Amino acid sequence: MPEGPSIVILKEELAPFIGKKVTAVSGNSKIDIARLEKKKLTNIKSWGKHLLLCFSGFTVRIHFLLFGTYRINETKESPPRLHLQFSKGEINFYACSIIIIDEPLDERYDWSRDVLSKAWDPKKAMASLNEIPQTLVCDALLDQDIFAGAGNIIKNEVLFRIKVHPASKVGKLPLKQKKDLIKEAVKYSFDFLEWKKAYVLKKHWKVHTKKTCPRCHIPLKKEYLGKTHRRTFFCENCQVLYK
DNA sequence: ATACATGTTGGAGC
DNA sequence: GGCTCCAACATGTA
Numbered sequence: 001m002p003e004g005p006s007i008v009i010l011k012e013e014l015a016p017f018i019g020k021k022v023t024a025v026s027g028n029s030k031i032d033i034a035r036l037e038k039k040k041l042t043n044i045k046s047w048g049k050h051l052l053l054c055f056s057g058f059t060v061r062i063h064f065l066l067f068g069t070y071r072i073n074e075t076k077e078s079p080p081r082l083h084l085q086f087s088k089g090e091i092n093f094y095a096c097s098i099i100i101i102d103e104p105l106d107e108r109y110d111w112s113r114d115v116l117s118k119a120w121d122p123k124k125a126m127a128s129l130n131e132i133p134q135t136l137v138c139d140a141l142l143d144q145d146i147f148a149g150a151g152n153i154i155k156n157e158v159l160f161r162i163k164v165h166p167a168s169k170v171g172k173l174p175l176k177q178k179k180d181l182i183k184e185a186v187k188y189s190f191d192f193l194e195w196k197k198a199y200v201l202k203k204h205w206k207v208h209t210k211k212t213c214p215r216c217h218i219p220l221k222k223e224y225l226g227k228t229h230r231r232t233f234f235c236e237n238c239q240v241l242y243k
Numbered sequence: 244a245t246a247c248a249t250g251t252t253g254g255a256g257c
Numbered sequence: 258g259g260c261t262c263c264a265a266c267a268t269g270t271a
Contacts, residue, residue: 002249002250003249003250006249049250049251051251063250064249064250065250065251065252065266065267066250066266066267067248067250067266067267067268067269068250068266068267068268069268069269078267078268094267094268095250095267097266101250121248142250144250144251150247151250154249208249227260227261227262228250229262230248230250231247231248
């Protein structure tokens with residue numbers, strides 16, 4: 001479910017509920033659910049993998065982690081973490097992390113860090129990368145403070161596209177590769193978005209979950225790299241190790 | 244059917 | 258304080 005583009009798709013799917021009043025609310029979330037009762041959903045935003053349901057004076061933040069799911073105008077067997085009933089239609093969230101944010105969102109979120117935001121600022125990303133020369137690029141791409149919304153699929157595909165080995169140190173990357181990293185993190189995220197919408201995302205994976213390099217046809221490596229130990233697919237031949 | 248996976252947090256230990 | 262490791266959460270898929 002997660003990765004930023006999937007959240008953007010959800011945000012778009014939920015747009016018809018903006019301006020509508022919550023007529024009933026329930027769920028097993030530990031947040032003070034009653035606060036949503038009779039409140040109008042004023043807006044829906046996203047920041048990276050965060051879905052933000054805006055109400056007057058507070059925001060409900062949904063994070064789907066690894067297993068979270070949702071249903072719009074239908075339900076699943078399992079009890080919803082949060083059920084929002086409207087006079088026409090309903091939204092159900094399952095197995096996700098939910099919190100209420102009481103401060104203004106602009107104080108909590110730096111929109112220029114969201115790879116899918118219009119406010120995305122590549123210069124800030126470059127400045128952040130320059131502060132972490134010892135970090136491996138596979139970890140840097142998953143750093144939500146730098147590339148909010150990028151996930152493990154995006155990580156693997158971006159590094160293959162720019163021909164950089166995941167265990168390369170950020171500080172050892174030539175300027176060209178660093179610029180490519182930033183540019184492709186955004187570009188691939190938008191490709192991901194379009195492919196996901198068209199239900200053809202997996203078809204376009206070059207290395208993620210793959211066995212053979214589509215470029216040179218040797219077997220791909222699958223290793224658990226970086227401090228996050230997330231599975232990493234790469235081609236030893238096509239992706240240069242800068243260390 | 245057992246293990247794993249598009250993710251994050253908090254706590255322990257060093 | 259910072260870093261790493263680990264458990265916890267929870268569910269569809271192979």
